[in-house]
Each structure stands twice: as structure tokens, then as C-alpha cells.
Amino acid sequence: MKIIKTKLVILFLCLSGIIVNGQSRRVADKYFEEFAYFKAAKIYEAVYQKGDTTTYLLKRLGDAYYNNSQTENAEFWYKKLIEDKKEKDPSYLFKYSQVLRSNGSVQKADSIYNLLKITIDSQSGEKYVNKENNLQDFLNNGDKKISLRNLAINTPYSDFGGVIFEDKVYFASASPKGEKREKLYRWNNQPFLNLYKSDSYFERVDEAKTDSIFELENKTILSPGINTQFHESSPVFTKDGKTMYFSRVNFNGKKLGKDKKLTVNLKLFKAERVGDDWGNVEELPFNSDDYSVAHPALSPDGKSLYFASDMPGTLGETDIFKVEIKEDGFGEPVNLGKNVNTTAKEMFPFISDDNVLFFSSNGHKGLGLLDIFQTKIYNDSTYSQITNLDHPFNSKKDDFSFFIAKDGKKGFFSSNRAKGKGDDDIYSFYITEIPESERCYQYVTGVVTDKVTKERIPNAIVKLVDDLGTVLEEKLTDSRGSYNFKLECKQENYVVIADKRDYRNPDKKNISVLGKNKDERYTADLVLDPLIIGDQIVIKPIYFDYDKDFIREDAQYELENIVTVMTNHPKMVIKIESHTDSRGAKSYNRNLSDRRAKSTRDFIISRGIEPERIESAIGYGEDKLLNHCDDKNSKKCTEEEHQLNRRSYFYIVRGKEVSIDNVKPTVIDKKGYNNQKDMLEKLNKFKANKTKKLRSKSENDKCFKEDNDCGK
Structure with missing residues (x-):
């Protein structure tokens, strides 16, 4: 009886703990759903300490800190979710990669991001893959110097959004107003935002007086007619000075x-x-009460109002919209579309006097969390390619609220980057020209050659890419296969990538310019492996499992090269030959190889190639073994040797003109390895015209075997 009572007491205590934990989690959930992330996180952590380690709780803990831009804490909980619980939800892989990059773990962030790209192949996660973009070049750091200043008016609280109107600078701040019982915003446990204005001035910071800093002083809060007991931010003014738009x-x-x-x-x-x-x-x-509309910006002509919203028609979490300003009101809001908006967050638009749209996003590829991007708005309401402003405007943290004055020299942006004064801070910038004699450049040069012919390749595409994968510049090689890039002297690593149609994978070389000198030159020669040699499409052999005819995953990769070549040459027609090893009856193997040829053909057709462009798909059974593993020696051979014979080959029947001088056919000896030397010697005997259509495979084989002068 005593044992039973003891067990009941233990059971009661366990149930009590579960009930208390459940109640606490419900309280935290309520705070979380009301965006009181600060309070929610504290309660969730207490629940975790009491034994609740569910994926639900880990997601809520990570999100509570992520939504408050506390990336170190967010990384701690997302790590438990992704690495311990093996969570594969694309949205959490995306957020984990973001906080890792924000915290400086770039390699690990890339690893998680690659896992995300693999995951989206089987899940609906495409929206979490960042759009690629180029780096900004309108602020060419090679000939301009950008001076930044964390403003004196910043506080330990959130300060952001400087804009110039008349002789004042307007911005938002959560600094306390000095009231006895000031309301706190439960999202971050800070006072609510109010609108302020300040005077501006320039400060010279070097003896030569060539470097200027844009600074603010005399901070004054706007009247109660504008500010309430809750949030106000993001003011923008019409050019006639009669109207101010703002968020509340x-x-x-x-x-x-x-x-x-x-x-x-x-x-x-x-x-x-x-x-x-x-x-x-x-x-x-x-x-609307049902969605947010915020962060206004005006077009230079004052006829359009831009803003951020999650209204119906939004592609992601928040998008940028515009609406026509009419004499009697406003038109219907229009989404800027997929060129600007992603399925993540776009917000804080600003349009400069030369009609460039600046905005912040975590959906376009950047340096960390929110980055500042720009795109030119054309007269037909289309947009140029999105470009990233790069350093010093962007960091590993949130960067937003970009503004540049009419003179194109001074402006503001906001950031919660490291070494700030508190939460979000306002930074001023001032741009000055660098004299030509003081500008610093470095150079990367090289040549692109064919791996087989050793000849240089003209018109190959060469890209200069930073270590984030952002394309900085793209060029074609000249007639000698040469290229060159002129780089600004930045302390960075680069990758040079070469590619061309009818060649296998791009080649790349890493270039490090860290700590290097002005006018230093770097050489990066690149080599491309051809996909077509003679009348054969060159890929690695497509192998099959023993007694199977399905296309393996490794074979799919190679077959995609076939599809690429045929897509690039729409008149090309090929034929397929498939084979088996010697094990089994000859009649069975002939049938098996036919099935393999058909599987190969069906895969290529499934990728959009017309059936009539595959002249034949024939199986040869065990008639064309590559090595000594025939019926007599079959039992002596290893599985690897048998594997060499279970294959498919591809031959061009028509539709490809090639130069005889560039033909160096690859053959396979009895051990299954490439051996080109003897074949090249025989090939030289039948070179005649510089350019002609190649004979069929069977005709060429006859030439090689009989050692005839087939060139005639």
C-alpha cells in the first residue's frame, strides 16, 4: 500500500509539472501572438528549463529572438532545432542561415543554405532561396570616399529614419520622453517611437580638411498633434512643403x-x-484594420506614393507598393512585382531625385539580415537589375531607412550593427571625390583554354564574384581567349568563373587581395572541359545497377549535359547505344540493354527534347564489352569491372558542324581508361578540310582500324 501511495505521489507531481508547464506555455503563446516577444522569450526559456524540449518550443524561442534582431540568442535556439531535432522546414533553415551569417559564421551559413536548396527540391520552399543580385556601382568606392558617423543624437533605444526637410532633419526615436509612467512597446520592451527634428552641421575631421562628417544637434520632439502615446515614424514631405506623410x-x-x-x-x-x-x-x-501600410516615400515628381504593406496581393511577408496621387484622392495600390519584391521582406522605400528606388530586403542576397538595395525606375515603370549597396552601407545586421539628399553627397541610413550606441542607430554619410593620383586599383588577368585541344577559347563568359556569390562584373574573352578585370583596392576575396556553351562545368579560381598593394596584378588561368568531341557527346559513362534499367541519380546529372547540348543546338539529332555486362543469357541481356536505352531516351524526352531528335535507342547486350570480362572470365572479374560494361553512349547523327583541327576523340581501352595518344596520331592522317561535317561513328571506326588515308 505504501508503494502504491508513493507511486501516486510521484505521478501527481509529474502531472502537476506538465500542467504548470502547459499553463506557462499558453501564457507565453499569448504574449508571442501579441508580439510581446521580450516577455514571451523569458517564459519560454523557463518552460524549457522544466523539461519541454519540443520542436514547437524551440521554434518559438528562436523566433522570439529573431523577431527582435537578437541574432546570438536566435542562433542558440535554432541550432538546437536544426542540428539536434533535425528540423527540415525551409523557413527555419532560411532563418538559421541568416542569423549564422549575421553572427559571422559565413561558412556554416553557406552550408545550411545549401541544405535549404536541396530541401526545396522536395518541399515547397522556393520562396526561401535568395534572389541573386549585383553589387551597387553608382557609389563607385574606387573614386569616392564615404565617411560615416554614428550620430550624437542616438540613444540606447531605437533611433532611425533621418530625412532632410528645409533646414531640419526629421527622424523617429524611442528615447524616453521623461514621463513618470511611460508606456512600453511589448515587442522589444522599449518606449514607443515618436517623431523628432534636429539641426544639422558639418564637422571637418582631418588636418587637410578634405574629410567631412555630417552631424546633428538640438533634438526637438514634434507636437502632440503628430505624436501620440503610440508609434509614429518614417516622415516624408512634398516638395511644396505643405504635406507630410508618416506611419502611425x-x-x-x-x-x-x-x-x-x-x-x-x-x-x-x-x-x-x-x-x-x-x-x-x-x-x-x-x-485597413486587417493589414499594415507603412514607410511612405514620394516619387521625384510627387505624383506617386510608395509604401510597404502586407495587404492582399503581397508576394511575401511585406512588399513595396505604389499608388497614384490624384487631385481628388488616390488611385488603387499596385504591387511593384517580382523584380523588386520577393517572398520575404521588402520595406523602407526611398526614391532619389534621379529616380532610383532604394529599399531594404532580406529576400535579395545580402550580407546579413536586412540589406539596402537599389534599382533604377524607368519611364515605363520597369526596373533595372537589383543591386546591393555593399559596405559600408550594409553589414551583417539590419540596415534600412536609406536617404540621400539632392546634392548626391550626404544622407542617412539606419542600422543595428555592432559597436552602435544601443538598438537601431542613425548613421550619416558624406561622399567626397578621391583625386585620381590617390585612387587605388588592382588587376586580375588570365586566359581560358580548352582542356582537350589546349587552344584558347574566344567569347567565353568570365565572371568576377565576391565571396557571397554576388556577381561584380562579367566579360567575354577576346579573340585570344584573354580577359582582365580592374578592381578597387578592397580587403576582399574574389572568385573568377569561366563558362561557355558546349563545355562541361564552369571552371573557377579563388583570388585573395587581402593586404595586397596598389597596382598589384593577379593571374587566374581557367580551363574548360568540352561536352562535344568529334561526333560524340562527351560525358562520363552512364552506369546502371546490376540487372536494372532505371536511371540512377549520378546518371541524371550527366544526362542533363546531353539536354543542355541539344537545347543549345536545336537541329542536333543523336542516337543512343546501351550495353550490359556478360552475366546472364545473351537474349536476356539484349532485352535488358534495350530497356536501358529506352529509359535513357525517355529521360531526355522528359526534359523537353522532341522525340524525333533521337534517331534510335538500341541495346547491344553484351556484344561490345570494354574489358576482358566475357563469359569465360566473368567470375574472375570484380564488380567494378563489370560495372564498366553496364553503360549508355550517345552519338551525334547530324546537326553539328565542327572543325577537324579541334577534334581529338576519346576512346576507352580494355581496362576502361582514356587513351588518346595513338588515336590522335591516326587522326592526323585524315585531316583535310579545316571545317566539314564528321563521318558517322562506324565510318570513323573503320578508318582507324584499317589505317586508311580517310582524309581523302
């Missing part, structure tokens, strides 16, 4: 508006100039 939470002066989930969203408002102040505040007609 869904608050009408008396109560907060909420959606069905009790979420308080953001809205856009406009105010009119009233003397030296602002008043007559009203919200814009396309706002």
Missing part, C-alpha cells in the same frame, strides 16, 4: 484599432502645414 499605429486618438486576431497594424497618415507646425491629420483611404 492604428490609433484614432481614443482607442487602438485591431484585426480579427486582435493585432494592431500600422497605417499611413498625412498632415498639413499649419504655420510652423503640422495639423489636420487624417489617415489614407487604402489603410
Whole structure:
């Protein structure tokens, strides 16, 4: 009886712990769903310490810190989720790779990102693969110097969004107003944002007085007519100075508006100039309680208003939209489309006087979390390729709220990067020209050659790529197969990549310029392996498992090369020959090789190649063994030797003109290895015309075997 009582007490204590844990987690869930991430994280951690290590809890803990940009804490919990629990959800692989990169673990971030790309092949995760982009070149760091300053008006709280209007700079700050019972924003446990203005001035920072810093002073809060007890931010002004647009939470002066989930969203408002102040505040007609509309920006002609929103029609988490400003109101909001927006976050738009759209995104490939990007807006409302502003504007953390003045020299952006004063800080920048005599350049040169012919390859594509995979520049090799790049003197690593149609995989070389000198030159010669030699498409043999006819994964990779060549040469027609090893009856092996040929043919057709472009797909059974493993010696052979005979080959029947001088056929000796020397000697005997269509394989084989002068 005593034992039974003891067991009941233990069971009661265990159940009590589960109940308490469940109650605590529900409380944390409520805070989380109300965006009170600071409080939610603390309770989730207490629940974890009591034994709840479920994937649900780890996701919530990681997200609570991720949403507050506390990337070190987010990495700790995402690591447990991804590495301990083996979570494969693309959204969490994406976020884990982001926080790793933000925290400086670039190689590990790349490894997780590669796992993400593999995962999306079998899941609906394409939206988490970053769009590629180029680096910004309108601020060419080679001939300009960019001076940054963490502004004196920054506080330990969130400060962001400087814009110049008349002789003042306007921005948002969560610094305390000095009230006795000031409200706190539960998302980050800071005071709510208010709008401020400051005076600006220049400060010379070197003896030569060539380096200027743009600084602010005399911080003043805007009137209660604009600021409320909740958030205001992101002001923008019309050129006539009569109207200010800004963001505010869904608050009408008396109560907060909420959606069905009790979420308080953001809205856009406009105010009119009233003397030296602002008043007559009203919200814009396309706002809604059900979604957020925020971060306004005006086109240079003042006819369009840009903003960020998660309204219906959004491609991702938040997109950038624009709406026409009419005399009697506004048009219908229009999404900027897939060139600008991704399925992640795009926000904080700004349009410069020369019609360049700047915005922040974590969906385009960047240096860390939110990065600043730019694209030129054309007259037909299309956009140039997205480019990343790179250092010093972007960092491993969040970078956003970019603004550049009319003179194109000074401006602001905001960041929570390392060595700041607190949360988000405002940084000023000032751009000065560097005299030509002081500019620093380095050079990368090289040649691209054919691996088989050893000849240089003209018109090969050569790309210069940074260590994040961003294409900096792209060129074609000249008639001698040469290329060259002129680099700004940055402390960076680069990769040079060469590629051309009808060649196998691109070749690449790593170039490090860390700590190198001005005018230093680097050589990176590249070699490409041809996909076509003579009348044969050159790929590694496509092997089959014993007594099987399905296309293995390693064979699929090689077959994609066939598809690439045939796509590049739409008139090309090929034939397929498949083979078996010697084990089994000859009639059975003939049938098996036919099935292998058919499987090979079907795969190529499934990739979009027309059936009529495959003249035949024939199996030869064990008639054409590559080695000594015939019926007599079969039992003496290893499985690796038998494997060499279970293969498919591909031959061009017509549709490919090649130069005889460039033909160096590959043959396979009885051991299955490449042996070209003797064949090249015989090939020289029938070179005649510089360019002609090659004979069929059977005709060439006859020439080689009989040692005839087939060139005639």
C-alpha cells in the first residue's frame, strides 16, 4: 500500500509539472501572438528549463529572438532545432542561415543554405532561396570616399529614419520622453517611437580638411498633434512643403484599432502645414484594420506614393507598393512585382531625385539580415537589375531607412550593427571625390583554354564574384581567349568563373587581395572541359545497377549535359547505344540493354527534347564489352569491372558542324581508361578540310582500324 501511495505521489507531481508547464506555455503563446516577444522569450526559456524540449518550443524561442534582431540568442535556439531535432522546414533553415551569417559564421551559413536548396527540391520552399543580385556601382568606392558617423543624437533605444526637410532633419526615436509612467512597446520592451527634428552641421575631421562628417544637434520632439502615446515614424514631405506623410499605429486618438486576431497594424497618415507646425491629420483611404501600410516615400515628381504593406496581393511577408496621387484622392495600390519584391521582406522605400528606388530586403542576397538595395525606375515603370549597396552601407545586421539628399553627397541610413550606441542607430554619410593620383586599383588577368585541344577559347563568359556569390562584373574573352578585370583596392576575396556553351562545368579560381598593394596584378588561368568531341557527346559513362534499367541519380546529372547540348543546338539529332555486362543469357541481356536505352531516351524526352531528335535507342547486350570480362572470365572479374560494361553512349547523327583541327576523340581501352595518344596520331592522317561535317561513328571506326588515308 505504501508503494502504491508513493507511486501516486510521484505521478501527481509529474502531472502537476506538465500542467504548470502547459499553463506557462499558453501564457507565453499569448504574449508571442501579441508580439510581446521580450516577455514571451523569458517564459519560454523557463518552460524549457522544466523539461519541454519540443520542436514547437524551440521554434518559438528562436523566433522570439529573431523577431527582435537578437541574432546570438536566435542562433542558440535554432541550432538546437536544426542540428539536434533535425528540423527540415525551409523557413527555419532560411532563418538559421541568416542569423549564422549575421553572427559571422559565413561558412556554416553557406552550408545550411545549401541544405535549404536541396530541401526545396522536395518541399515547397522556393520562396526561401535568395534572389541573386549585383553589387551597387553608382557609389563607385574606387573614386569616392564615404565617411560615416554614428550620430550624437542616438540613444540606447531605437533611433532611425533621418530625412532632410528645409533646414531640419526629421527622424523617429524611442528615447524616453521623461514621463513618470511611460508606456512600453511589448515587442522589444522599449518606449514607443515618436517623431523628432534636429539641426544639422558639418564637422571637418582631418588636418587637410578634405574629410567631412555630417552631424546633428538640438533634438526637438514634434507636437502632440503628430505624436501620440503610440508609434509614429518614417516622415516624408512634398516638395511644396505643405504635406507630410508618416506611419502611425492604428490609433484614432481614443482607442487602438485591431484585426480579427486582435493585432494592431500600422497605417499611413498625412498632415498639413499649419504655420510652423503640422495639423489636420487624417489617415489614407487604402489603410485597413486587417493589414499594415507603412514607410511612405514620394516619387521625384510627387505624383506617386510608395509604401510597404502586407495587404492582399503581397508576394511575401511585406512588399513595396505604389499608388497614384490624384487631385481628388488616390488611385488603387499596385504591387511593384517580382523584380523588386520577393517572398520575404521588402520595406523602407526611398526614391532619389534621379529616380532610383532604394529599399531594404532580406529576400535579395545580402550580407546579413536586412540589406539596402537599389534599382533604377524607368519611364515605363520597369526596373533595372537589383543591386546591393555593399559596405559600408550594409553589414551583417539590419540596415534600412536609406536617404540621400539632392546634392548626391550626404544622407542617412539606419542600422543595428555592432559597436552602435544601443538598438537601431542613425548613421550619416558624406561622399567626397578621391583625386585620381590617390585612387587605388588592382588587376586580375588570365586566359581560358580548352582542356582537350589546349587552344584558347574566344567569347567565353568570365565572371568576377565576391565571396557571397554576388556577381561584380562579367566579360567575354577576346579573340585570344584573354580577359582582365580592374578592381578597387578592397580587403576582399574574389572568385573568377569561366563558362561557355558546349563545355562541361564552369571552371573557377579563388583570388585573395587581402593586404595586397596598389597596382598589384593577379593571374587566374581557367580551363574548360568540352561536352562535344568529334561526333560524340562527351560525358562520363552512364552506369546502371546490376540487372536494372532505371536511371540512377549520378546518371541524371550527366544526362542533363546531353539536354543542355541539344537545347543549345536545336537541329542536333543523336542516337543512343546501351550495353550490359556478360552475366546472364545473351537474349536476356539484349532485352535488358534495350530497356536501358529506352529509359535513357525517355529521360531526355522528359526534359523537353522532341522525340524525333533521337534517331534510335538500341541495346547491344553484351556484344561490345570494354574489358576482358566475357563469359569465360566473368567470375574472375570484380564488380567494378563489370560495372564498366553496364553503360549508355550517345552519338551525334547530324546537326553539328565542327572543325577537324579541334577534334581529338576519346576512346576507352580494355581496362576502361582514356587513351588518346595513338588515336590522335591516326587522326592526323585524315585531316583535310579545316571545317566539314564528321563521318558517322562506324565510318570513323573503320578508318582507324584499317589505317586508311580517310582524309581523302
